[in-house]
Amino acid sequence: MIWRPFTQEKITPPPVKIVRGEGMYLISENGNRYLDMISSWFVNVHGHAHPEIAEVVSNQAKTLEHVIFTRFSHDPAEKLVENLGQIIPKKLSRYFFSDNGSTAVEVALKMAYQYFKNIGKTDRDLFLSLGGGYYGDTFGAMSVAGINSKYHATFSPLFFKTIMVDVPEYHDGAESMEKKESEIIHNLEQTLEKIGNKVCAIILEPLVQGSFGMRLYRSEFLEKVVNKVMEYDILVIFDEIMTGFYRTGKMFAMNYLNITPDFVCLSKGLSGGFLPLALTVTSEKIYDAFISDDRRKTFLHGHSYTANPIACAAACKSLEILQRRETISKVEEITKFHETHDVPKAVKRRKIGTIMAFEAESEDRANFIIDKAWENGIFLRPLGKTIYLFPPYCVNKDDMAKTYNVINRYL
Ligand SMILES: Cc1ncc(COP(=O)(O)O)c(C=O)c1O
Known part of the structure; x- marks a missing residue:
């Protein structure tokens, strides 16, 4: 029997068996069609079963399905790194694969930590x-999500020490952002004066904090935080x-900023939602600290499916499709739809690029809306009382209008 992720099996109905994916739609064994308005946990940027990606996956599977990525390399991985190199800031030129x-x-996190050990600064143990x-x-x-994380509290006694910086939430109609932001920056300055030299890295999701509630914050604030921590030589990790x-409407959220981090972590949309694949991209400065005759300075980390060729081939094709004018137009169209369509009863409505989120008055109300959406053939998932839309880019205006109508009818 199967044990599902993030699911309380006692109260959740049995799963619906999906037999086919087709663009925006998931199609069940009974022939029901569900609009996937959250891109199946943020992965399917182009929708389901995109024929061009399916074709390269099939061809690659027949040519080279997998190979250990230590003594060997392969074209799909090298091509992917070359293609990403065209769109990722030049400072980030070293690509480490995982899955x-x-x-x-x-x-x-491990690279940041070991970097300081390798260069002889052994007391940077905090995040x-x-x-x-x-x-x-x-x-x-x-x-690094911290002891207050609602998903992980059970394990908090086992966590390593991480200091949290408050986030000034931004939403439509939010006021006095500058004041809230300056207070937080002031607190951060005081913390850094005390322990700044003991911190190895800061990690953050730039501009949007996703799975804890699609919370937005301003680029001005983020730039101030990053500039401040950089004064203490703290490494910066963008997730x-x-x-x-x-x-977020641009290729990466970091494209809204005048700063480049020391690390960027990529996954989910990287392979167009076809196969598990991830990258940690960093600079030559970090890489050089691991190059040594002393084997203890090696980065001893790897996964069996590192840089799987089929996943890399899917990622190359996905990236090519993403960069087409028609895909960028779709992203602009979704962004415009969010900007021009209202959810009058929404609390703390926020939107950036293809993402729109708001809060219902309670978790029960959020679940009620999710159920009503389901009855109308729309798949959404709440984050507490937050409801969010995160559609694949093949979504059309009718799908968007249908989803907004259902939300507005039941909110
Ligand atoms: C910002 C962010 N980082 C990391 C992860 C973890 O990714 P995975 O579920 O592939 O382990 C997620 C998943 O939702 C995420 O949203």
């Missing part, structure tokens, strides 16, 4: 992160696992 978002984060973030479910990722690949 899911949590491991991309673990890799960044900083923005409160209310989500970085995955492995121990490092849970630790773009959810925000990457045009989700």
Whole structure:
């Protein structure tokens, strides 16, 4: 029998068996069609079973399905790195593969930590992160989400020490952001004066904190935080696992900023939602600290499916489709739809690029709306009392209008 992820089996109905994916739609064994308005946990940027990606996956499977990625390399991985190199800031030129978002984060945390050990600064044992973030479910990722994380509290006695920076939530109609932001920056300055030299890295989801509630914050605030921590030589890790690949309206959320981090973590949309794949991208400065005759300075980390050729081939094709004018137009169209359509009864409505979120008055009300959407053939998932839309880019205006109508009818 199957045990489902993130599911309380006692109160959740049995799963619906999906037999086919087709663009926006998931099609069940009974022939029911569900609009996938959350891109199946943020992964399907182009929708389901995109024929061009399916074709390269099939061809690659017949040519080279997998190979250990230590003594060997292959074209799909090299091509992917070359193609990403055209769109990722030049400072980030070293690509470390793994196979899911949590491991991309673990890799960044471990690299940051070992970097300081390797250069002889052995007392940088602390991490900083923005409160209310989500970085995955492995121990490092849970630790940096902090002890107040609603998903991970059971394990908090086992976490390593992470200091949380408050996040000033931004939404439509929010006022006095500058005041709230300056207070937080002031507190951060005081914390850094005391322990700044003991911190190895800060990790954050740039501009949108996803799985804890699709919370937005302003780029001005983020730039101030990053500039401040950089004064203490603290390394900066951007988790773009959810925000990457045009989700926020630009290729990466970091494209809204005048700063480049030391690490960026990518996964989810990277392979177009076809196969598990992840990257931790960093600079030559970090890489060089691991190059040594002393074998203890090696980065001793790897996963069996590292840089799987089929996943890399899917990612190359997905990236090519993403960069087409028609895909960018679709992203602009979704962004415009959110901007021009109202959810009058929504609390704390926020939107950026293809993402729209708001709060219902209670968790019960949020669940009620999700149920009503389901009855209308629309698949949504609440985050507490937050409801969010995160559609694949093949969504059309009718699908969007239908979803907005159902939300407005039952909110
Ligand atoms: C921002 C962010 N980081 C990391 C992860 C973890 O990714 P995965 O579920 O592939 O381990 C997620 C998953 O939702 C995420 O949204």
